[in-house]
Amino acid sequence: xxxxxxxxxxxxxxxxxxxxxxxxxxxxxxxxxxxxxxxxxxxxxxxxxxxxxxxxxxxxxxxxxxxxxxxxxxxxxxxxxxxxxxxxxxxxxxxxxxxxxxxxxxxx
Amino acid sequence: xxxxxxxxxxxxxxxxxxxxxxxxxxxxxxxxxxxxxxxxxxxxxxxxxxxxxxxxxxxxxxxxxxxxxxxxxxxxxxxxxxxxxxxxxxxxxxxxxxxxxxxxxxxxxxxxxxxxxxxxxxxxxxxxxxxxxxxxxxxxxxxxxxxxxxxxxxxxxxxxxxxxxxxxxxxxxxxxxxxxxxxxxxxxxxxxxxxxxxxxxxxxxxxxxxxxxxxxxxxxxxxxxxxxxxxxxxxxxxxxxxxxxxxxxxxxxxxxxxxxxxxxxxxxxxxxxxxxxxxxxxxxxxxxxxxxxxxxxxxxxxxxxxxxxxxxxxxxxxxxxxxxxxxxxxxxxxxxxxxxxxxxxxxxxxxxxxxxxxxxxxxxxxxxxxxxxxxxxxxxxxxxxxxxxxxxxxxxxxxxxxxxxxxxxxxxxxxxxxxxxxxxxxxxxxxxxxxxxxxxxxxxxxxxxxxxxxxxxxxxxxxxxxxxxxxxxxxxxxxxxxxxxxxxxxxxxxxxxxxxxxxxxxxxxxxxxxxxxxxxxxxxxxxxxxxxxxxxxxxxxxxxxxxxxxxxxxxxxxxxxxxxxxxxxxxxxxxxxxxxxxxxxxxxxxxxxxxxxxxxxxxxxxxxxxxxxxxxxxxxxxxxxxxxxxxxxxxxxxxxxxxxxxxxxxxxxxxxxxxxxxxxxxxxxxxxxxxxxxxxxxxxxxxxxxxxxxxxxxxxxxxxxxxxxxxxxxxxxxxxxxxxxxxxxxxxxxxxxxxxxxxxxxxxxxxxxxxxxxxxxxxxxxxxxxxxxxxxxxxxxxxxxxxxxxxxxxxxxxxxxxxxxxxxxxxxxxxxxxxxxxxxxxxxxxxxxxxxxxxxxxxxxxxxxxxxxxxxxxxxxxxxxxxxxxxxxxxxx
Numbered sequence: 015x016x017x018x019x020x021x022x023x024x025x026x027x028x029x030x031x032x033x034x035x036x037x038x039x040x041x042x043x044x045x046x047x048x049x050x051x052x053x054x055x056x057x058x059x060x061x062x063x064x065x066x067x068x069x070x071x072x073x074x075x076x077x078x079x080x081x082x083x084x085x086x087x088x089x090x091x092x093x094x095x096x097x098x099x100x101x102x103x104x105x106x107x108x109x110x111x112x113x114x115x116x117x118x119x120x121x122x
Numbered sequence: 123x124x125x126x127x128x129x130x131x132x133x134x135x136x137x138x139x140x141x142x143x144x145x146x147x148x149x150x151x152x153x154x155x156x157x158x159x160x161x162x163x164x165x166x167x168x169x170x171x172x173x174x175x176x177x178x179x180x181x182x183x184x185x186x187x188x189x190x191x192x193x194x195x196x197x198x199x200x201x202x203x204x205x206x207x208x209x210x211x212x213x214x215x216x217x218x219x220x221x222x223x224x225x226x227x228x229x230x231x232x233x234x235x236x237x238x239x240x241x242x243x244x245x246x247x248x249x250x251x252x253x254x255x256x257x258x259x260x261x262x263x264x265x266x267x268x269x270x271x272x273x274x275x276x277x278x279x280x281x282x283x284x285x286x287x288x289x290x291x292x293x294x295x296x297x298x299x300x301x302x303x304x305x306x307x308x309x310x311x312x313x314x315x316x317x318x319x320x321x322x323x324x325x326x327x328x329x330x331x332x333x334x335x336x337x338x339x340x341x342x343x344x345x346x347x348x349x350x351x352x353x354x355x356x357x358x359x360x361x362x363x364x365x366x367x368x369x370x371x372x373x374x375x376x377x378x379x380x381x382x383x384x385x386x387x388x389x390x391x392x393x394x395x396x397x398x399x400x401x402x403x404x405x406x407x408x409x410x411x412x413x414x415x416x417x418x419x420x421x422x423x424x425x426x427x428x429x430x431x432x433x434x435x436x437x438x439x440x441x442x443x444x445x446x447x448x449x450x451x452x453x454x455x456x457x458x459x460x461x462x463x464x465x466x467x468x469x470x471x472x473x474x475x476x477x478x479x480x481x482x483x484x485x486x487x488x489x490x491x492x493x494x495x496x497x498x499x500x501x502x503x504x505x506x507x508x509x510x511x512x513x514x515x516x517x518x519x520x521x522x523x524x525x526x527x528x529x530x531x532x533x534x535x536x537x538x539x540x541x542x543x544x545x546x547x548x549x550x551x552x553x554x555x556x557x558x559x560x561x562x563x564x565x566x567x568x569x570x571x572x573x574x575x576x577x578x579x580x581x582x583x584x585x586x587x588x589x590x591x592x593x594x595x596x597x598x599x600x601x602x603x604x605x606x607x608x609x610x611x612x613x614x615x616x617x618x619x620x621x622x623x624x625x626x627x628x629x630x631x632x633x634x635x636x637x638x639x640x641x642x643x644x645x646x647x648x649x650x651x652x653x654x655x656x657x658x659x660x661x662x663x664x665x666x667x668x669x670x671x672x673x674x675x676x677x678x679x680x681x682x683x684x685x686x687x688x689x690x691x692x693x694x695x696x697x698x699x700x701x702x703x704x705x706x707x708x709x710x711x712x713x714x715x716x717x718x719x720x721x722x723x724x725x726x727x728x729x730x731x732x733x734x735x736x737x738x739x740x741x742x743x744x745x746x747x748x749x750x751x752x753x754x755x756x757x758x759x760x761x762x763x764x765x766x767x768x769x770x771x772x773x774x775x776x777x778x779x780x781x782x783x784x785x786x787x788x789x790x791x792x793x794x795x796x797x798x799x800x801x802x803x804x805x806x807x808x809x810x811x812x813x814x815x816x817x818x819x820x821x822x823x824x825x826x827x828x829x830x831x832x833x834x835x836x837x838x839x840x841x842x843x844x845x846x847x848x849x850x851x852x853x854x855x856x857x858x859x860x861x862x863x864x865x866x867x868x869x870x871x872x873x874x875x876x877x878x879x880x881x882x883x884x885x886x887x888x889x890x891x892x893x894x895x896x897x898x899x900x901x902x903x904x905x906x907x908x909x910x911x912x913x914x915x916x917x918x919x920x921x922x923x924x925x926x927x928x929x930x931x932x933x934x935x936x937x938x939x940x941x942x943x944x945x946x947x948x949x950x951x952x953x954x955x956x957x958x959x960x961x962x963x964x965x966x967x968x969x970x971x972x973x974x975x976x977x978x979x980x981x982x983x984x985x986x987x988x989x990x991x992x993x994x995x996x997x998x999x
Contacts, residue, residue, distance in 0.1 A: 040151060041158040059155060059181055063148075064190040071195060073129045079147075089151045094129070 025065050027108055028055065030074065030093065030101040037092035039082065040066060066091060074100050148191055156181055202513065206520040214524055220493065221525065223893065224486045228529020228580070230882055231482025232572045233536030238475045239568045240541055240559045242468050248558075250385045253320020254419075258385075259429065261286070261416040263437055268412035271336065271398065273440065274312055277416070280436035283429055284421040287311070287318035288414025289385060291392055291553060293402065294822055296658045296851065298366040299353065305658045305822075305854055306367075307553045309384065309392040310402060310414075312336070316344075318419050319385060326361040326376035334397035336406060342397060343367070344376040348556065349393035365394070372396065381558045385417060391556040405819060467872070467952070474629060474876060477622050478883045479572070483579035484619045485890040486525060490581060491612055492897040494518070494588030501588060515585045522581025530573040534561065549867060551698075587611060616894050617934040620976070623887035624938020624968055625945055630880020631964035632949060632957075637873035639802070639954045640866055645696060646796025648735035651686075652858035653827040653840055654694055655679075657851055659820060668823070669814045671847065672727065673746070675825050678843045684836055686828045689733040692725040692813055694824050694858075695798050696865035704809075707780035710766070716780035719766055721758075721807040722798035725816045731757075731793055733828045741773035741791035748812040754784070755812060757791035762807035801865050802954030826858075833857045872952060884975065892979040895927050899983045903990065911992040923984035924977065931976040939965055 032038060032046045043066075044057040069075040074097035080090045093101065136144060156177050163173030181187075192201070214221050249255035263269060268290065269277075278286040290310045297304050313335050315321070316328025324347060334340045343365050345353075350360055357363060364371045384391055400406050403413060420429045494501070501514060541559035549555055657675070659668055672690040679688045693699045704723045707716040728744050731737070739760065748755050756777075763772045772789045795805050813823075825844065829836050837855050844853045899906075906919055914922075946959040953959065 039154065041155045059152075060183075060187050060190065063152065063155075063187055064194045067191045068194045071133055073127070073133075076129070086154065086157075087150070088154050089147065 024108075025057070025061060026069060027101070027104045028057075029062075029065060029069060029091075030097060030104065033075065033091050033093050034098070034101060037078075037080070037090040039088040039090050041088075043091065069097070073097075144195070148188060152181075152184060152187060202516065203520065206517045207524075210517065210521040210524055214521065217493075220489060221528065223889065224489050224525045224580075225528040225532060227482040227485040227886055227889065228526060228576055229532030229536060230886060231479035232530050232533030232569065232576065233540070234478050234533075234879060234882060235475045235572055236533055236537035236565055236569055237540040238468075238471045240537060240561070240565050241544070242472070243562075243564055244557055244559050245388065245464060246468060248383055248387075250319075250387065251321060251379070251381075251383045252385065253322075257284075257420045258319065259283075259418045259420065259426065261418050261433065263416075268415050270408065271403075271406050271413045272444070273437075274414050274416060276440050276444075277418075277433065277436060278312075278314065280433075280440070282432040282436040283418040283424070285314055285318040286416055286418045286433075287315045288398075288416050289315060290398070290403075290414050291386055291390065294658050295367045295394070295396070295402065296369070297353070297394075298369070303658075303851065303853070304353075305656065306393050308367075308394040308396045308402075309386070310396055310398045312414060313340075313397055315395075315397075319417060321382070321385070322379055323376040324379035326374070328376055329397050336398040336400065336403075339399045339401055340397040341370060341372045341399075342375050343372040344378060344395040345374055346378050346391055346393050346395075346554075347380040347382065348391070348554065350377050353393065367394070367396070368401070370401070381556075383558065386415070389555040389557040391554045393554060466948075470629075470949070470952075471875065471879075474626060474879050477626055478879055478886065479576070480579070481619050481622050481626075481883050481886045481890070483576055484615050484622075485886055485893070486522075486529075486576075486580040487584055488612055488615050488619075488890055488894050490518075490522070490584040491587060491615070492893070494584050495901075497588070505589070511589045514589045518585035518588060519577060519581050522577045522585070526573045526576040526580065529576065530569050533572070534566075534569050537561070537565065551867075583611070612894055612898075613930050616891060616930045617937070619887045619890050620931050620934025620972065621938040621941065623883045624935055624972060625942045626880045626883035627968040627971065628939070628942040628946060628964055629949070630877045630883075631967050632946060632953065632959065632961060633869075633873045633876040635961060635964055636802075636953050636957055637866075637869045639957055640869040643797075643801050643954065645801060645862075646736060646794065647695065648733075648828065649858045649862065651829045651831075651833050652734065653829065653833050653836060654697075654856055654858050654861040655825040655827065655840060655844055656854045656856075657823050657825060657844070658853075659822070659851060668820050669749075669817050671851075672813070672823055672825065675844055675847055676727070676729075678847065679825060679827055679840055682836065682839050682843055684830050684839075686830050687729055687733050688825060688827045689730040690727040690813060690823055690825050691730055692816075692820065692823055694826070694861060695724070695796065696801060696862050699822065699824075700799055708777045709780055710777045711775055717766065719762075719807065721762060721809045724798070724808060724810045725813050726810050727813045730810070730826070731791075733826050734796075735828070736796050737794040739792045739794060740771050741789070743791060744810075744812040746814075749814045750817075752815070754787045754815060755790045756787045757793055757810040758789055759793045759808040759810075760795045761805045762809060763792055765807055801862075802869070802957075869954070884971070887972075888975050888979050891927065891931070891976050892982065895923070895980040896983040898926070899923055899987045903987060906987050907990055907992040910988075910990060916988050919988035920981070920984045923987065924980050927976065927980035931972070935969055935972055939969065942968075 028047050029043055032043045032050075038046060040059075040062060044059075044062055047055050047057050066075065066077075070077050070091070074094060075091045076094050076097075077089050077091050079087055082088050156174075159177035159180060160170070160173040163176050164170055168176065250258070252258055263273075269288070271288075274286060274288040277283075288311065291307055293310065294305045294307050297306050311329070311334075313329060313331045313333075315334075316323075317331060321328065323344070326344075328344060329340070329342055333342060345360070345365070350356060354360055354363075360374055360377060363374050365374055366372075378395070382391070383389075396402060398406065398414070406413065418429065418433065420426070424432075504514060505511070538561050541561065544559055545557050655675075657672070659671075676688045676690050679685055700722075702723050705718065705720045707718050709716050726744065728746055728748075731743050741757070744755065744757065758772055763769060766772075767775065771792060773792055775789050776786045777789070778784070778786050791810075793808070793810065796808075797803060798806050798808060813820075827833075827836065827840055834857055837857070841853060841855050844855075902923075906914075906922075909919065909922075942965065943960055948959075950959045
């Protein structure tokens with residue numbers, strides 16, 4: 015697994031997780047990931063928006079235009095049914111992977 | 123799952139068709155992000171202006187992000203293609219000559235293929251105009267194309283299929299138009315024909331089973347659209363009007379629609395449909411007579427297989443009852459069967475036309491390659507600026523797409539013109555042939571397929587080749603100036619082209635030679651000074667002694683000034699009524715062992731051999747006293763004597779049939795060989811019998827007239843002389859030469875089609891050669907200029923340029939001739955006896971023609987460059 019693959023796959027997972035609780039727009043998704051990760055994970059716009067559009071094309075995210083709290087129109091992404099299944103799967107995958115890495119680091 | 127899939131499809135479609143909307147939304151989405159960032163910056167205490175600038179900085183390249191999103195959404199590919207289409211179109215418009223040459227090549231290649239496709243469709247695949255053609259099957263039993271009337275009836279009533287219908291297009295009727303008597307060949311059908319086949323009617327109705335029962339001698343008729351418009355002059359009260367056929371009134375009950383494909387296929391379109399009847403087919407009740415071709419309609423839900431099994435069982439059962447074993451068992455049972463006889467010719471056509479397309483594509487590929495070389499610098503610059511090889515290949519393919527599009531459109535137009543032409547051609551055959559070639563879905567689909575194929579064949583190789591460049595060299599516009607590479611891609615293409623056109627030309631030459639041979643071939647009888655009068659007897663008037671009628675007709679004609687002699691006969695050699703070919707077991711001279719003899723059987727009258735100038739080598743002609751009741755006599759030809767009498771004179775010998783007792787025949791004459799069925803045939807043995815002794819079932823006979831001077835002059839007097847005899851007989855008079863046109867038809871069609879395809883191939887290959895040589899020469903201008911400056915003479919330069927081309931052409935020619943030797947072998951079946959498939963003249967002629975034309979094609983550019991002023995040429999660099 016090349017580093018970029020890891021990062022891309024992880025970004026998808028983080029995005030899906032960020033919209034799992036409520037629909038959010040791109041900016042909010044980036045902010046949410048930064049906040050929850052304690053500012054460790056910075057999401058660049060250059061990778062965020064292509065990823066959002068890709069996930070939408072794959073049918074895991076649904077997008078619609080709504081007003082935000084200040085009354086501005088923004089594109090809100092929410093999780094589809096298929097997206098929810100995908101999220102569960104990716105979380106399991108990730109946990110298995112990180113457990114394996116931890117085991118390797120501890121015992122090798 | 124389904125929901126997700128639908129969402130995905132909806133989004134993809136939206137991306138594709140609502141591009142502007144999607145783009146605008148993307149723009150808004152990204153700007154919203156920017157504003158949020160700016161707001162946050164303001165909240166941190168920046169001035170609004172600074173906050174905006176900082177946000178922009180941190181965002182990075184907005185366009186870059188957009189491009190990445192577009193890539194993800196798949197809009198980029200569409201954008202690129204649209205841009206390529208525009209870009210290449212602009213580039214091509216600047217080079218009209220190049221475009222013209224390339225598109226014309228493709229148009230000729232594609233057009234030829236579409237023409238062949240449309241012909242194949244009409245002759246091989248077009249379904250007859252009937253209700254549910256898929257449920258209709260052609261039935262052949264025990265090797266016979268036709269069955270007896272009784273057998274049709276029994277099969278139809280057997281219940282094996284939903285119904286069985288029968289038709290026949292063998293017999294002629296005389297139609298009295300009010301001013302003259304014309305012989306027509308009607309389609310005679312069984313009473314249930316229209317019910318079973320569902321052939322549609324434009325006006326009126328088809329026959330009902332009750333009124334058309336053959337045994338009740340029905341007198342109703344259905345006419346074709348063209349007969350209604352032509353012969354009946356579009357009479358609006360046609361339904362219910364009366365048609366005089368064989369002197370009896372037939373009531374017209376229906377008119378067929380225009381552009382009807384009859385059940386007999388091949389475009390055969392009889393003018394009149396009549397029910398079978400005792401008066402039209404006197405041998406209707408005969409148990410073994412071949413009366414009708416059978417068509418069956420499957421029961422609803424019945425498979426082809428089970429239909430065949432059930433019909434086969436019924437046929438076997440019937441054969442046990444009536445003992446007619448020749449019709450036991452179903453031999454062929456197929457839906458709209460592909461006519462096997464003409465299939466090989468179409469395979470040949472398909473191969474040839476694909477080869478022509480191959481040559482055309484090689485031309486265009488050669489041109490594109492040449493262009494790619496001149497564009498090396500442009501391509502290198504674009505690659506240096508970061509264009510991927512895939513993008514450049516895509517662009518070059520798009521260029522090919524334009525050319526293919528233009529060429530295919532031209533080809534389609536060409537094929538439509540061709541179809542119109544073929545639909546209008548009238549052939550010298552006794553039943554009208556109506557073809558309905560039209561640019562339908564299959565032809566359009568074929569055009570699309572050919573276009574894609576052309577793009578791949580023409581553009582792919584040059585595109586791959588052109589994008590494989592050494593950047594540094596190409597940028598400095600260095601050229602491999604003095605290369606000595608023999609096997610360049612263009613050279614390879616040229617050699618291939620010459621090879622293929624050699625094969626095409628050899629084929630074309632063979633068929634043209636075949637035609638020439640056929641036309642020059644001596645049929646063994648007099649053609650130029652002979653008239654043929656066809657006499658159609660009215661079947662119902664059986665009281666008239668037909669032999670006596672013919673005898674008096676001959677005497678009348680013989681009395682005309684300018685006539686040397688005349689004779690009557692049942693058939694005319696080399697026409698469709700050319701007599702039959704028989705195989706029979708006979709016993710010669712009372713011997714007990716029977717010999718199988720195969721011969722052409724001609725039934726003729728007195729003075730037949732004198733009239734046709736067939737020499738008598740021994741014995742005598744038939745005479746008037748060879749009449750019914752007199753001893754049975756026969757005349758044989760040389761070939762018959764050679765095979766069955768070891769070359770001894772057969773005159774005076776006797777024979778009798780082993781299978782049926784018709785008494786002894788005495789051979790009274792030996793005639794010289796002549797042609798019987800086809801002009802190209804191997805010499806057949808022939809047996810001539812006197813008509814007076816073999817007059818049963820005589821419906822059509824011929825009076826042959828031998829003239830002293832021009833035969834055409836005697837057409838009118840002969841018609842008058844014969845017409846005075848009996849107004850109800852149909853008489854058609856033609857010179858023998860035009861009566862024979864039918865015999866020449868296959869060779870004429872073969873020569874016309876293959877000759878034009880071969881010529882097309884030659885023209886294309888020569889265009890290609892000319893283009894390649896011109897191009898090569900233009901690349902070598904500076905080299906040649908140096909040679910001229912160093913003292914090379916005009917002749918030397920010409921030899922230099924032509925020599926290079928000649929090496930390639932020579933190689934292609936040698937390859938082509940070698941392959942042709944193998945390829946033409948199966949053509950033997952199309953060729954006149956005595957013309958070998960490896961005919962040296964065809965091969966030599968092809969080699970000579972190609973050599974001459976390629977010499978010319980390379981000499982023109984060579985001459986141009988050899989006259990060059992070296993000083994001027996060097997300065998051009």
